[in-house]
Amino acid sequence: MAPKNEKIGIVGSGIIGRSWAMLFASVGYKVSIFDIERKQIDSALVEITKEVKRLESQKILRGKLSGDEQIACVTGCTSLAEVVKDAVLIQECVPENLDLKKKLYTDLDKVVDSKSIISSSTSTFLPSLLSDGMKHKSQFVVSHPVNPPYYVPLVEIVPAPWTDASVVPKTKAIMEEIGQVPVCLNKEVPGFALNRIQYCILNEAFRLVADGVLNVKDVDNVMSEGLGMRYAFLGPLETAHLNAEGMKSYCERYCNSMWNVCQTFGPTPRFEGPVVDVMNEQLCAMTPVDKLQDRRVWRDTCLTHLAQLKKKMNN
Ligand code: NAI
DSSP: OOOOSOEEEEEOOSHHHHHHHHHHHHTTOEEEEEOSSHHHHHHHHHHHHHHHHHHHHTTOOOSSSOHHHHHHHEEEOSOHHHHHTTEEEEEEOOOSOHHHHHHHHHHHHHHOOSSSEEEEOOSSOOHHHHHTTOTTGGGEEEEEEOSSTTTOOEEEEEEOTTSOTTHHHHHHHHHHHTTOEEEEOSSOOTTTTHHHHHHHHHHHHHHHHHTTSSOHHHHHHIIIIIIHHHHTTSOHHHHHHHTTTSHHHHHHHHHHHHHHHHTTOOSOOOSOSHHHHHHHHHHHHHSOGGGHHHHHHHHHHHHHHHHHHHHHHHO
């Protein structure tokens, strides 16, 4: 595989921008990075080089190009006009602040051409909110990654009501090309899909601790040693399908008991009050704040091994 002649523009080179840059470079896109802080670009280029070399030495580098070839694909640039020029896709990765993002899109609208896909990494803002009023709003889509995107392949692709019909399939094809797993929402909805499901889990985790049913460690064990074991391979719907003689049989068998349990869930918690301190204390006893980075490295190593296992099991 040779480096490609197509360009991706990355706007914002923090945690997510760097990860995207590595993913696009892994299949040979010419990746151009822009940030309002020049030193962020410099540090992104240094960190990407270090990270690619580390992954290559551990034989877990993604893509078929060598580490040096991938590193050579990534360059910094000094203006918004330059980063968007001739890009097939522009991936916006600036902080999750509505005014800041809106201002960026006003500026970007003036310099982008009519062919580039304008793709936002936003975790929370609806695409219609970000792109309303833009001249190029039909080119706008959200491509929401999951942190850390290099190890967790899901990307939620979310169109605004006015996104051109060609934009979602083109974005999906690019995400598949870089080895991510896109899911395309047919319409925008607050929280997209991942956070809607994640918030259901967090709500119940919070209630179980607040009601004194389980401590933090045991709530987390329910996921990591229980549900999570199968959810790494199967979603909840296929799990249900397998847990009876198909989904219809599952619903017939369990609909009443599920309904009865769900009636006891209670109101949505606000994630405030003394229980937050209780949870924080127990979590800090498990991983002190000054050891979070070590734990993140461990998490990424686990995810890499899991990704390799999943690849093996799917072959
Ligand atoms: P970050 O704070 O690490 O990086 C943001 C970068 O954008 C910084 O380097 C900053 O200098 C730069 N920046 C600020 N204003 C800019 C502008 N006008 N033009 C160009 N660059 C600018 O933020 P992070 O965590 O990388 O998040 C970026 C986006 O990704 C956010 O929308 C966030 O919601 C989303 N996201 C973050 C995840 C996470 O876990 N960190 C997960 C999924 C999505």
